[in-house]
Every structure is written in C-alpha cells, then in structure tokens.
Amino acid sequence: DTGVSQNPRHKITKRGQNVTFRCDPISEHNRLYWYRQTLGQGPEFLTYFQNEAQLEKSRLLSDRFSAERPKGSFSTLEIQRTEQGDSAMYLCASSVHRDGELFFGEGSRLTVL
Amino acid sequence: AQKVTQAQTEISVVEKEDVTLDCVYETRDTTYYLFWYKQPPSGELVFLIRRNSFDEQNEISGRYSWNFQKSTSSFNFTITASQVVDSAVYFCALVNNAGNMLTFGGGTRLMVKP
Numbered sequence: 366d367t368g369v370s371q372n373p374r375h376k377i378t379k380r381g382q383n384v385t386f387r388c389d390p391i392s393e394h395n396r397l398y399w400y401r402q403t404l405g406q407g408p409e410f411l412t413y414f415q416n417e418a419q420l421e422k423s424r425l426l427s428d429r430f431s432a433e434r435p436k437g438s439f440s441t442l443e444i445q446r447t448e449q450g451d452s453a454m455y456l457c458a459s460s461v462h463r464d465g466e467l468f469f470g471e472g473s474r475l476t477v478l
Numbered sequence: 479a480q481k482v483t484q485a486q487t488e489i490s491v492v493e494k495e496d497v498t499l500d501c502v503y504e505t506r507d508t509t510y511y512l513f514w515y516k517q518p519p520s521g522e523l524v525f526l527i528r529r530n531s532f533d534e535q536n537e538i539s540g541r542y543s544w545n546f547q548k549s550t551s552s553f554n555f556t557i558t559a560s561q562v563v564d565s566a567v568y569f570c571a572l573v574n575n576a577g578n579m580l581t582f583g584g585g586t587r588l589m590v591k592p
Contacts, residue, residue, distance in 0.1 A: 396578070407482075407569050407582030408523070421578055454521065463578060466513075469523035 369470035371457050377476045378447055385443045386473040390459030397440050398467060399432055400456040401425065408456055414440060447477045480505045482572050482583035490589045491560050499555045499586045501570030507531075509575035512546065512553045517567040517585070526568075529553065560590045 400408035416437035
C-alpha cells in the first residue's frame with residue numbers, strides 16, 4: 366500500500382467556481398479525516414468519517430462545503446461557490462484507532478483567484 | 479476547549495547543534511494524547527511520536543527525545559546533533575480521549591544550515 370493519496374495536488378480556480386478533492390485512504394483504515402492548512406498555520410480540523418458515517422464536523426465547515434464517503438472507502442470534499450478565503454492546503458488523513466497515529470496525504474492545494 | 483501553543487515560529491541552527499522545540503498545551507481533560515508531527519517541504523505530515531497523559535516518562539528515539547512535564551503542561555522535543563535533513567516544520571498536537579479531532583499548534587519552522 367502506498368499510503369494516503371489525494372488528488373488533484375494543485376487546483377487553481379476562479380472565485381465562484383465549484384471544486385472537488387478526492388482522498389483515497391490506506392485500505393484497512395476505517396477512519397478518515399479532512400483538515401485545512403493555511404500558510405504558516407497548523408492544520409485545522411474540518412470533518413471526520415468512521416466508515417461511511419460523517420460523525421463530526423467543525424464550525425469551519427460552512428454550508429458551501431460538503432464531504433462524503435459513500436462506500437466507506439474514498440472520500441470527496443466539495444467546495445461550492447469558492448471564495449478567495451478558501452485558498453489553502455486541504456489535507457486528508459486516515460487511521461485505524463480513535464486516538465492513534467494519523468497517516469496524512471500530501472494534500473491538495475487550492476488557489477482561488 | 480483545547481489549545482496548543484508553539485511559541486517559536488522559526489529556529490535556525492547550524493548542523494550538529496542540539497535544538498529544542500517547545501510545546502505548551504491547555505486542556506480540561508484528564509486523559510489525552512500528545513503528538514509531534516514533521517512536515518517537510520513535500521507537505522506530507524509525518525508522525526513522530528504519541529504520548530498519553532498518564533505516561534510521563536521521557537522517550538528517546540535515536541537523535542530525537544521528548545520531555546513530557548504534566549506539571550507545566552509542556553511536551554518539548556529535542557533533536558540532538560541536528561542534520562540538514564531535519565529542516566522542516568514541526569507540529570505539536572493534542573487530542574482528548576473522547577474526541578476525534580487533533581488540535582495542532584502553529585508549528586515551528588526549523589532550518590538546519592550546513
């Protein structure tokens with residue numbers, strides 16, 4: 366297994382467009398997380414899935430953001446009507462245990478013009 | 479509410495120097511876990527260590543060592559004989575026993591010069 370995979374790695378879009386990011390976790394990991402990281406800051410939690418159930422969402426996840434994990438495997442994060450403030454690195458991570466080590470992907474960098 | 483503070487935003491050392499990265503945390507929980515992650519220029523966060531709140535033993539792994547002091551709510555990380563490959567951003571993080579959300583500090587950028 367090659368670890369957590371995210372694509373696209375980079376996305377440049379115009380304000381108002383919709384974007385979607387995909388995350389493929391490590392195959393036996395039932396827990397999947399999305400984080401957002403802006404320049405010079407630590408990652409901030411967005412949402413968490415256990416299998417296909419979205420169990421926790423941050424207040425950072427506005428109505429324009431939606432995440433899914435339809436079959437408990439890969440996950441998508443969609444941002445509708447993007448704003449310049451959405452520009453950030455979107456990180457996906459997976460794990461086996463609740464309080465265990467998270468395995469992160471390399472992230473998807475979004476630039477909104 | 480949980481909070482992790484890494485007061486050092488940037489540290490620059492010369493190769494072979496020892497360096498300590500500070501981490502101070504706040505939590506109301508009695509059971510929690512502390513982590514250190516490394517983020518090299520490639521962007522992928524790499525797990526370094528996990529420590530639970532009941533285990534205050536210091537840990538050493540090669541050139542890395544961690545000092546957990548519950549009395550001062552600190553979990554500091556020391557790199558001995560630093561190398562250029564240690565250059566990265568290092569994050570301290572915290573999660574409580576019931577939660578699924580890691581709270582990260584702002585990170586410390588370490589630059590090791592040859």
